[in-house]
Amino acid sequence: MTDIVIIGAGIAGLICAQRLTEAGYSVLVLEKSRGLGGRLATRRLYGTWADHGACYLKPKGELLGNFVQLLRDRHILELWANPTQPDSAPRYIVPAGMSAIAKFLAQGLQIQLNQLVTAIHPTPENSWCLTLESNAELTAKALVLAIPAPQALTLLAPLGETVLGREFIDNLSSVKFYPSVSAIAGYAATSQPLPAWNDQKFTDDAILGWIGLDSSKRPHPQQPVFVLQSSAKFAELHLENPDLQPVGKNMLQQAAQRLALPWLETPEWMQVHRWRYAFPSLPWSHPVLSAQASIPLVCCGDWCGGYLAEDAMMSGLAASVEINNYLYQLPLPNLDFFQLFAT
Incomplete structure (x- = not known):
């Protein structure tokens, strides 16, 4: 049994996984796609590659600004000049493709790609059982869904209000x-x-x-x-x-x-x-959305607290705190999570 399974390998899921792994939990990230990053998507085609999701980072807050500086120091990000508006706010691009950011965040994590979760149910042992498209099953003491709210709702709605609580289902349904x-x-x-x-x-x-x-x-x-x-x-x-x-x-x-x-x-x-x-x-107004379940279950993503990359980062950090509070209250790394990669 794994301590924590995280569904979704976008920014929020990877940051949550890094912080919980660093604290000492066993963490498994499941991603239905063949690549990492979610909207940080890079398509390889015709001898080149192109970013067809998020196309650049435009830091506004301190957290994303510090992360951008780290990626610049590692020569992953570069400034994307705007010739028509040279004095506009700086924007940063990834010459190797935006998915390289996700690969950087995924260092050292246990991740399984091409793994679609088709069903979730509680077990008599007070854990979560996840059924994969391959019919394989996994069990975990806690679950994080770092995917768009409608996708999370499709997976969780069959559990019903008795398991998750009416308020949680209503709140998840409200996100558009x-x-x-x-x-x-x-x-x-x-x-x-x-x-x-x-x-x-x-x-x-x-x-x-x-x-x-x-x-x-x-x-x-x-x-x-x-x-x-x-x-x-x-x-x-x-x-x-x-x-x-x-x-x-x-x-x-x-x-x-x-x-x-x-x-x-x-x-x-x-x-x-x-x-x-x-x-x-219509995003959720808080950094995470937690179920009123007897087994820890938390949703996070850029739809929690906003819609920007920094919101996804903050949501992933908040989800790690929430899950840790439900489980063993282990010492978590400093909130400036980018320090995990500074060595």
């Missing part, structure tokens, strides 16, 4: 998300001259939310690569489309018209990805 569609498009190296900007944000467009020249983040790019992110309303209209290629083409056409770059309509290649739970539209 905006969807998004991301399109990655690559162009011939001999295309028209590239724009002077690295990215553009659209606040009033029915189709587009953002476009970035992803290849400007890469060392020695072989071709121009753009990443486009849709507006939430456009994503809602097309989220269930079985074929997203026409959706991506629509986004490229809109970008070509808005930016007066007609060649954007004709990429050499394109991949499109749907984010069903891209940004919390």
Whole structure:
């Protein structure tokens, strides 16, 4: 039996796992995808790679600022200059891809990828039993769900109010998300001259939310690569489309018209990805959401307390405190968790 199982290998889950592991607990992280990071997603394709989730870090608080400095010292992050607004707030990118941040956070952790949890139930021994898609079962003394609230609700709702409490189910159900569609498009190296900007944000467009020249983040790019992110309303209209290629083409056409770059309509290649739970539209108001269960169960993520990367970090730290209080009250590392990696 493991002390703690954490479902989800995004920022919140990895930070929670690091802190509890450092305290002395046995911790297992389960991730349904083939890679780490959640929205810190990097897609490798056509001899290059592109960030089709979070595209940069923009630190505002002290915690994320300190973490950014650590990653800069390790030459993982670099400043992403904004040629059109040189005095704007600094933004940091990862030349190796944003998922490298998650790989950094995952150092030393016990993680199993491609492991989808399909059911959870309590055992007579007062532990949690998790059933995986492979029909394998795992048991743990405590459980952390570091995944979007709707996904957590799907897993936990079958347990019912008797196990988890009515208030917990209602609070989990209250969290809502905006969807998004991301399109990655690559162009011939001999295309028209590239724009002077690295990215553009659209606040009033029915189709587009953002476009970035992803290849400007890469060392020695072989071709121009753009990443486009849709507006939430456009994503809602097309989220269930079985074929997203026409959706991506629509986004490229809109970008070509808005930016007066007609060649954007004709990429050499394109991949499109749907984010069903891209940004919390109605987040939970606290850093964690704990069940009123006899066995420790805590939910955390960027939807707890806000919607930014720093909110995910704070939520992961808060979840580690909550679980530790339920279990053995071991001494936890300093709240400045980045010090765990400073040696």
